[in-house]
Structure formats: C-alpha cells, structure tokens
Amino acid sequence: MFELLKTDSATKARLGRLTTAHGTVDTPVYMPVGTQASVKALDPRELLEMGTQIILGNTYHLNLRPGLDIIRAAGGLHQFMNWGKPILTDSGGFQVFSLAKIRKIKPHGVEFRSHIDGSLLFLGPKEAMEIQRVLGSDIAMVFDECPPHDAPAKEQRHAVERTIRWAKECREQPRADGQKVFGIVQGGNNAALREECAKALVAMDFDGYAIGGVSVGEPEPEMLQAIEFSVPHLPAHKARYAMGLGTPAQMLELVARGVDMFDCVLPTRVARNGTAFTRRGAFGIKGGAYKADFGPLEEGCDCFACKHFTRAYLRHLLKVNEILGLRMVSVHNSHLFIKVMADARQHLAAGTFGEFYREFIAHYVPSQKVLAARKAASNER
Amino acid sequence: MFELLKTDSATKARLGRLTTAHGTVDTPVYMPVGTQASVKALDPRELLEMGTQIILGNTYHLNLRPGLDIIRAAGGLHQFMNWGKPILTDSGGFQVFSLAKIRKIKPHGVEFRSHIDGSLLFLGPKEAMEIQRVLGSDIAMVFDECPPHDAPAKEQRHAVERTIRWAKECREQPRADGQKVFGIVQGGNNAALREECAKALVAMDFDGYAIGGVSVGEPEPEMLQAIEFSVPHLPAHKARYAMGLGTPAQMLELVARGVDMFDCVLPTRVARNGTAFTRRGAFGIKGGAYKADFGPLEEGCDCFACKHFTRAYLRHLLKVNEILGLRMVSVHNSHLFIKVMADARQHLAAGTFGEFYREFIAHYVPSQKVLAARKAASNER
Numbered sequence: 048m049f050e051l052l053k054t055d056s057a058t059k060a061r062l063g064r065l066t067t068a069h070g071t072v073d074t075p076v077y078m079p080v081g082t083q084a085s086v087k088a089l090d091p092r093e094l095l096e097m098g099t100q101i102i103l104g105n106t107y108h109l110n111l112r113p114g115l116d117i118i119r120a121a122g123g124l125h126q127f128m129n130w131g132k133p134i135l136t137d138s139g140g141f142q143v144f145s146l147a148k149i150r151k152i153k154p155h156g157v158e159f160r161s162h163i164d165g166s167l168l169f170l171g172p173k174e175a176m177e178i179q180r181v182l183g184s185d186i187a188m189v190f191d192e193c194p195p196h197d198a199p200a201k202e203q204r205h206a207v208e209r210t211i212r213w214a215k216e217c218r219e220q221p222r223a224d225g226q227k228v229f230g231i232v233q234g235g236n237n238a239a240l241r242e243e244c245a246k247a248l249v250a251m252d253f254d255g256y257a258i259g260g261v262s263v264g265e266p267e268p269e270m271l272q273a274i275e276f277s278v279p280h281l282p283a284h285k286a287r288y289a290m291g292l293g294t295p296a297q298m299l300e301l302v303a304r305g306v307d308m309f310d311c312v313l314p315t316r317v318a319r320n321g322t323a324f325t326r327r328g329a330f331g332i333k334g335g336a337y338k339a340d341f342g343p344l345e346e347g348c349d350c351f352a353c354k355h356f357t358r359a360y361l362r363h364l365l366k367v368n369e370i371l372g373l374r375m376v377s378v379h380n381s382h383l384f385i386k387v388m389a390d391a392r393q394h395l396a397a398g399t400f401g402e403f404y405r406e407f408i409a410h411y412v413p414s415q416k417v418l419a420a421r422k423a424a425s426n427e428r
Numbered sequence: 429m430f431e432l433l434k435t436d437s438a439t440k441a442r443l444g445r446l447t448t449a450h451g452t453v454d455t456p457v458y459m460p461v462g463t464q465a466s467v468k469a470l471d472p473r474e475l476l477e478m479g480t481q482i483i484l485g486n487t488y489h490l491n492l493r494p495g496l497d498i499i500r501a502a503g504g505l506h507q508f509m510n511w512g513k514p515i516l517t518d519s520g521g522f523q524v525f526s527l528a529k530i531r532k533i534k535p536h537g538v539e540f541r542s543h544i545d546g547s548l549l550f551l552g553p554k555e556a557m558e559i560q561r562v563l564g565s566d567i568a569m570v571f572d573e574c575p576p577h578d579a580p581a582k583e584q585r586h587a588v589e590r591t592i593r594w595a596k597e598c599r600e601q602p603r604a605d606g607q608k609v610f611g612i613v614q615g616g617n618n619a620a621l622r623e624e625c626a627k628a629l630v631a632m633d634f635d636g637y638a639i640g641g642v643s644v645g646e647p648e649p650e651m652l653q654a655i656e657f658s659v660p661h662l663p664a665h666k667a668r669y670a671m672g673l674g675t676p677a678q679m680l681e682l683v684a685r686g687v688d689m690f691d692c693v694l695p696t697r698v699a700r701n702g703t704a705f706t707r708r709g710a711f712g713i714k715g716g717a718y719k720a721d722f723g724p725l726e727e728g729c730d731c732f733a734c735k736h737f738t739r740a741y742l743r744h745l746l747k748v749n750e751i752l753g754l755r756m757v758s759v760h761n762s763h764l765f766i767k768v769m770a771d772a773r774q775h776l777a778a779g780t781f782g783e784f785y786r787e788f789i790a791h792y793v794p795s796q797k798v799l800a801a802r803k804a805a806s807n808e809r
Contacts, residue, residue: 083745084750085752090736090755112748117720127738129736129737129741339501355473357502360508363465363508369464369466369468370754371470
C-alpha cells in the first residue's frame with residue numbers, strides 16, 4: 048500500500064506514495080477534514096483545484112447524522128458527498144472520549160450518550176469497523192482510547208491496553224473492498240507506553256500506523272516528544288500519520304521526524320473567525336491595518352482567493368458576516384496547508400528538504416491565538 | 429440606453445437590451461442582490477456560471493460598511509468586489525425608511541440613526557447620488573421615499589411629492605462616467621398618485637424607471653395593481669424595473685405586464701433556511717421526505733448544485749449546519765431565477781411567450797412560507 052520513494056539525508060523526512068482503492072496519494076500529505084461529509088465551507092471543485100489528494104470523514108459524526116442507512120443507500124460516503132478521490136475515516140474513538148458523555152467503558156467498547164440528542168449509544172471495535180465498512184472509506188482507523196494529555200499514568204496505561212486489545216478486534220472485522228486499516232499508537236507522553244503500544248500494533252501488521260493522543264491540549268514540546276517516542280518503533284515501509292495536527296510549521300517539524308500524513312481542522316476553523324495562514328505565520332484579517340490593503344491574503348499565493356480578492360475586500364466581508372469572506376479564507380488556508388506539503392515533496396525529491404525545512408521554521412512566527420484555537424477544535428474532528 | 433427589440437402580441441411583455449458602461453444586459457432580467465458587495469454565499473465565478481448579467485449593490489449599506497473611502501481607494505465597487513459586469517445601486521431610500529431610525533425628514537433628505545451603531549447620519553438626493561458616483565455603478569437610482577404599504581393617504585401623497593422633488597435634485601447631481609440614472613415611481617396602491625408620480629418623472633427624462641413601494645408587505649393583488657397603475661404612464665423606449673420582486677411566478681406576471689428588470693433577495697435568503705425553488709414552487713429540503721432522495725434539487729436543472737449533489741446530501745448538510753448546504757441551495761435558487769428570465773427572453777424571441785407564461789403560472793404553486801419570508805427580507809435590500 049505504501050511505497051517509500053526516498054528518505055531525506057539531513058532529517059528523517061520521507062517521500063512516499065500511498066495506493067488506495069480510489070487512487071494514489073503522494074506523501075507527505077495534508078488531508079482536509081470533512082467531519083460531517085463536507086470540508087467546512089468548501090465544495091469538491093475548490094478542493095480539487097487546490098490539489099487535495101485525500102480527505103477525512105468521521106465515523107462518530109456520520110453514524111449520528113445522516114446515519115448509516117442513508118449513506119448505504121447512497122452507495123457509500125464517496126457517492127453520498129460526490130468525492131471521487133480517497134477518503135480516510137477516523138474511527139470515532141477520539142469523539143467518544145472527547146465529545147460524548149461516557150456512561151461506561153466496557154470490554155468491547157464504550158456506552159455513551161450522543162452529544163446531539165443524548166440518546167444512548169454503543170461504539171466499540173466491531174461497531175466502528177462496521178460503520179467504516181459501510182462508509183466505504185479507503186483507509187479505516189482502529190477504534191482506540193484517547194485519554195486527555197494530563198491523564199494520570201494509570202489511565203494512560205489502561206488506555207494503551209484497551210487500544211491494543213481493540214486494535215486486535217478491529218483487525219479481525221470485515222472490511223469494504225480494498226479498504227486498508229491503520230493502527231493507532233497511544234501512550235501519552237510516556238516513552239515506554241508509546242514503545243509498547245507501537246510494538247504491539249506492528250506485530251498485528253496494519254496497513255499503516257497513526258500516532259494518536261497528540262493535539263489534545265498538550266504543549267508543543269510534549270507533542271513533538273510523543274511523536275519522537277513513537278516513530279522509531281514503526282516500520283519504514285508503512286505510512287505514518289500524526290492525528291489532528293497541526294500548523295504549517297508543526298507539520299514540517301513532524302515531516303522532519305518521519306511522519307507522512309496529517310489532518311487538521313485549523314485551516315477552516317480559524318478562517319471562520321477571520322484568521323489567515325501564511326508561510327510566515329497567521330494573522331487576523333479583520334484587523335484595522337487591512338482596511339485599505341489591496342494586496343492578496345498572501346503575496347505570491349495562487350489560490351482562488353488570492354487570485355480574485357484583496358485583503359480589504361475579505362476584511363469587509365468578514366466584518367459584515369458575509370459568507371464569501373469565511374469561504375475565501377478557508378480556501379486560502381487549506382490551499383496553503385496542501386501547498387506546503389507539496390513543496391516538502393518537491394524538496395524531498397530534489398534533496399533540498401533540510402534547507403527548506405530550516406528556512407520555513409526560521410521565518411514562521413507561531414500565533415498564540417491559533418494555538419489556543421487548537422484546543423477548541425475537538426468537536427470538529 | 430434601452431433598445432426595445434420586440435413586444436409580445438398576447439401580453440405586454442417586452443424583449444429588450446440595456447447598454448451600460450460595463451456591457452449589455454438582455455431583458456427581461458433577474459438581478460441577484462449583493463447588498464453589502466457580495467451576493468450572499470456566492471462567489472463571482474458561480475454568478476457568471478449561472479448566467480448573471482448584472483447585480484445590485486446598496487448605497488445605504490456600503491456607505492456604512494466598508495465606507496466610501498475604502499471603495500474609492502479600491503477604484504470603485506466593481507474593482508472592490510471583483511465584478512466586471514454591470515452593477516445597479518439602490519439609492520438607500522428604501523433602507524432609510526425601513527431599517528434606520530428616522531430622526532427627521534427635512535427638505536433635502538433624511539436625518540437618521542445607523543441601524544449598526546446608532547450614529548447620526550444624513551442621506552438625501554445629493555448624498556445618495558454622490559455615494560453612487562463614488563461606487564461607480566452602471567445604473568444609479570434616485571433617492572425616494574418609500575412609505576409602508578398601509579400608510580395613510582396623506583402620507584402616500586407626501587411621499588410622492590418628496591419623491592418627485594428629490595428625483596429632480598438627483599437628476600442634477602454629478603455622475604460617474606457613463607452612469608445612468610433611473611427614477612422611482614411611488615404612490616402606493618393609489619392610481620392617481622402612481623400616475624402623477626410617473627408623469628412627473630417621465631417629464632424629467634430619466635434613463636429608465638423603477639416602480640417602488642412594492643414588495644413592502646402588501647398582498648400580491650395589491651402589488652400587481654400598483655404595477656398596473658404605473659406601467660401605462662411609462663415610455664415604451666425606456667427600461668422598467670420592479671423593485672424587490674419577486675418569486676419566479678411573480679416575475680413572469682410582471683413581465684407579462686411590461687416590466688423588464690427584477691431584483692429579489694428571496695433566492696439566497698430562503699436558501700439559508702433550506703428552501704429550494706423549482707418551476708413548480710418552493711419546497712423545504714430539510715423535510716424528512718428527502719432523507720434518502722438521491723435525485724437533484726430539480727429534475728432537469730443544469731446548475732452546479734443539481735449537477736453535483738443530491739437532495740439527500742443537501743438535506744444532510746442543511747440539517748447539520750454545513751455551509752456547503754446553504755451555498756448550494758443559493759446557487760440553485762439564483763440559477764433558477766436567472767434561467768426563468770432567460771426562458772422568457774427565448775419565448776419572447778420565438779413569439780411563444782404567452783403560452784410559456786400561462787403554463788408556468790398554471791403549474792406554479794406559491795408557498796406561503798416563501799411569501800412570509802418576503803416580509804422579513806427588508807434588511808437584506
């Protein structure tokens with residue numbers, strides 16, 4: 048499924064290619080998030096124009112609304128949302144542990160109340176895989192337990208034990224035609240737990256491996272550490288996916304640490320509040336400084352928004368709550384995330400990734416506002 | 429400016445062509461409404477794809493936000509919003525009398541408080557024309573007084589007197605290069621007032637004539653009557669514009685009565701609540717009946733939404749508040765309004781308008797919900 052084309056000489060970065068039932072995906076790759084069968088504010092044409100190779104869908108959300116019957120009747124998630132390229136579906140584990148009101152963790156899953164209407168539901172390895180089978184995603188994720196970053200050591204250990212046991216159960220469930228399944232490494236910020244979890248999953252021979260329990264409110268150094276604790280125990284010839292991450296700079300930090308795949312709601316989420324990403328960091332377009340600024344959101348950007356509209360116009364739209372404003376900032380931000388990964392691939396192919404990476408990080412000024420927004424992003428995943 | 433190409437033999441319908449500084453407009457025409465320099469939820473590409481020939485902007489709203497300085501610095505409204513085709517701007521009269529808190533009506537305009545921040549402002553013929561000059565619209569409207577439909581006779585008379593006096597003042601103001609100006613006929617549901625107002629305006633020789641004081645909450649028969657009271661007093665060789673109207677069926681009723689131009693916020697307004705227009709009437713796409721309906725919003729429609737998405741998918745998006753849902757219903761509805769007018773033109777050219785019109789009306793079932801929505805639409809104009 049994953050072809051490792053090249054490994055960088057200066058860093059652990061890798062150039063690769065995933066093959067799925069709906070086409071190939073060049074890595075490193077950023078995957079726009081379509082939690083509820085729509086990447087927020089964007090249409091499929093816009094996604095294709097910006098170079099989207101693969102998007103995410105979500106088991107927990109789609110199972111609640113519209114429900115499996117409808118997606119089954121539509122012929123699967125691709126058909127339902129009219130997206131012909133690959134889809135990766137998250138298992139719902141993250142949402143059950145972050146959004147839902149848990150009633151009881153049982154041996155084969157979790158009894159919880161829907162965050163929509165409070166109805167009593169059950170999701171475990173069997174259910175999550177069955178839902179993903181019906182959704183017909185190209186890549187399904189195992190049902191894992193994702194504890195908060197500040198969970199006590201005992202809870203982290205139990206989460207790893209359950210995650211391993213549930214991964215094994217997921218491994219044995221029926222799949223859609225050609226559907227691949229990724230395991231998820233948990234273990235918080237504990238090196239031994241991360242190693243244990245990774246090794247147990249690798250022994251089960253999944254099609255790829257994700258690193259979960261990151262982007263759950265922890266400080267960035269801890270996040271990077273959790274990745275560093277996990278990656279060395281994952282096989283080189285399988286894809287590696289850091290779940291729910293990150294800013295453009297964070298994605299490059301993780302590419303340099305050997306991660307191939309990313310998903311993050313930040314580009315569309317912060318767009319709705321008027322925050323635009325650039326290669327130098329993010330800025331609030333609603334600021335008075337942009338009132339009469341007739342340049343594009345980012346100089347040199349060739350996205351649809353930057354080709355057609357000025358900062359002054361987009362600022363106006365956002366100030367008066369016109370939908371086109373948040374649409375266009377969503378286009379620009381998503382395009383940038385995709386383009387930064389495309390640039391990484393180009394530099395990997397040319398053997399210049401190390402320099403590109405160092406320069407990017409040196410010029411990127413992280414925004415505290417954006418980092419704070421990450422903490423509020425859980426109900427979009 | 430207006431070329432009358434053909435008059436229907438069976439009705440008063442006319443085929444025509446407007447020539448403006450930014451290109452020609454074939455009539456009858458529906459003009460999407462971009463009150464705040466954006467047709468709600470749509471981008472210019474989508475507008476062009478659906479065949480939009482001309483859009484509206486609004487003096488009152490644009491003068492408040494972003495303000496004239498910014499639009500002047502951008503080089504005018506076309507440049508500011510990146511719209512290369514014709515723009516008609518309303519004068520702000522309607523908004524001052526419907527949205528703002530009026531402090532005092534004076535001989536040369538109205539002192540009022542902004543509906544945004546309560547600041548004290550003044551708008552009259554001179555100010556409205558100066559704002560429209562800076563906006564650089566292709567067609568400017570005179571500053572009129574638009575009383576409520578149930579205003580007493582004395583108020584209607586005063587409104588007509590002021591409207592005539594203000595029209596004369598507007599006529600004398602400087603304009604943008606090539607900018608045309610339309611007079612607005614007021615007079616409520618009073619035949620004599622309508623005639624008096626129309627005749628006085630015609631004597632001033634405007635580039636076209638609008639019928640105002642319609643779509644202000646009056647029942648449909650009264651609206652049709654107000655049009656019928658006005659049209660006979662307008663010259664055949666000038667364009668006629670019914671302001672703020674209507675549904676597809678109402679537009680055809682008015683085309684058959686000799687009206688050439690229409691603007692209405694309904695297509696995008698009701699879209700945001702999940703109401704889709706069809707040639708048979710409107711329906712609420714959020715209804716349970718469409719849960720697993722995998723047909724397009726309207727059979728045979730070739731809009732972007734109908735070509736790409738099903739009712740079931742759009743219903744889901746609207747139910748879970750995904751922006752793509754209201755975007756796509758806005759696309760479909762606006763496309764339909766434009767297409768119905770294109771069909772009217774085609775039938776006028778072919779000499780079959782009467783039949784087309786009768787059949788359309790016979791099959792169109794007006795929705796009470798849509799008619800109610802019109803009453804709430806004033807702050808979008």
